[in-house]
Amino acid sequence: MDIKGKRIYETLKKMNYIRLSTTEGEKDGAKVITDEIKSIGLEPSFEEFKVPCYEIVNVKLEITAPKYMLIEAKGYGYSGNGAKDGIEADFAYIESAEDIDLIGVEGKIVMVSSLGYEVYERLAKAKVAGFIAPSGDYFDNPKNTDLDERMLRKGHIDYGQIPGVCIRMKDAVKILKTEPEKARITLEQKEEEGDSGNILAQIKGTKYPEEVIVYTAHYDSVVFSKGMYDNASGSAMLLELLRYFKQNPPLRTVRFIWCGSEERGLFGSKNYVKSHEEELKDIKLCINVDLAGPVIGRDTAIVIAEDKLCHMIEYMYKEIGHPMSLRHDIYSSDCIPFADKGIPAVNFVRYGAPGAISCHSRNDVLEPISAKSLESTTRFIAQFSNRIVNAYMFPVERTIPEELVGKIDKYLRKKQLKAD
Ligand SMILES: [Zn+2]
Known part of the structure; x- marks a missing residue:
C-alpha cells in the first residue's frame, strides 16, 4: 500500500502558519492543498462562501471602584458597539447564571465563570449591561500564553x-479578591463578512459512479494556532488518501472536501450541504478526519451511524492489528452537517495523551507529531475505505440512531434546550 507518512509530514510543513478563517493564512493553506491536488494529476475546484468576521478597534476593561484597575482584555467579536463610548455600571459576579444568581443584575456589568449559549441567553433575558468572561488557566504565564480571542455566534446574537x-x-x-463595586467596558468594533471556501476533488467510481463516499477535513486553524494537530494533519492525510485512490481506482465515487472556516462554526461543511442539497441523496457515508498525528496518543473512531458500523470497525482493527478506541457518539466537526441531513458518518481521530499535544493555542506545533503516527492512521483509513468504497454491496444503512439524532439537534441548537 503506497501510503507514506513522510509525504504527509512534508505537507504539514507547508501549512505551518496560522490559517484563521477569512485571513491570508487560510488562503495560503487552500493554495497548498490546491497545488497538491494538481500534483496528483487531478483538477481541484474551489467553492467560495462568506463568513462573519470582525475587527476590534478599541477595547478596555476598567474596575473603577472601590479601587481603580486597568485589566488586560480582548473584546468579544460580534458583541456590538453598545459600549463604544464606554459604559460604567455596578459590578456583579454570577456563579452559574441560575435564577438565584440573576436577581438584581439588570443594568450591571457581570462576570461569569464561563460563557455557553445557555448562560448567554440568561444574561440577555436578565438585561445585563455587559459581561466579563475569564479564559485560560490561573497558572498561565502571560509571557508564553495568549489571551483568547472569542466571538459571539448566531446562536448567541439571536x-x-x-x-x-x-x-x-x-x-x-484578582478582580474578585478586591470586592469590586463598579466597572467600565469600552468596546468598539467593525463587524463584517470575509471570504472563505472549500476545496474539492473527486475520483469517479469505476462501477458505481452514482454512489458517493465523502471525505472531509478542515484546513483552517484558530487564532494564535498553526494548527498542525488541528487540523493540518487531517488535511494532509486526505491528500494522501486522494493519491491512493488515484493509483487504485475505486468502485464507488470518492469526493474529497477540504473545509474552510470549521473553527468559526462549521461554515465550510454547512455551506457544502446547503449548496449541494440535490446531490446529498447520493452520498452514502461521510469519513471525517479532525485531529491526527501525535506521537503519544490513541486512534479513535467516533461513529454516527447504526451500531453495526462500530462492530465492523472493532472486528477490523482486531483483524489487522491496529489498536483503537471506539465511540458511538457525535463529534464536533464537519461530519455534523452531513449527519444532520441523515448521512451516516465516521470520524477518525488520534487523540493525544494528556499533555502530549496541544490544540487551540500557540503550542499546536509540529514537534509532537510524527510521520509514523500520521502514516499508521492513514493506513487504517485506507484499509477501512477499501472495504467500504469497494464493497460488493454498500454495507452501511442510511440511518442514524434516534439518540444521536437528538444529540445533533441539541448540538445545532435546533430547539430550546428546555427538555432536559
Ligand atoms: Zn478541528
Missing part, C-alpha cells in the same frame, strides 16, 4: 448583542 470582554483567569481572581 438573543441580542451584549458588549463583552475576555480576560485572563488570573485577573478574574
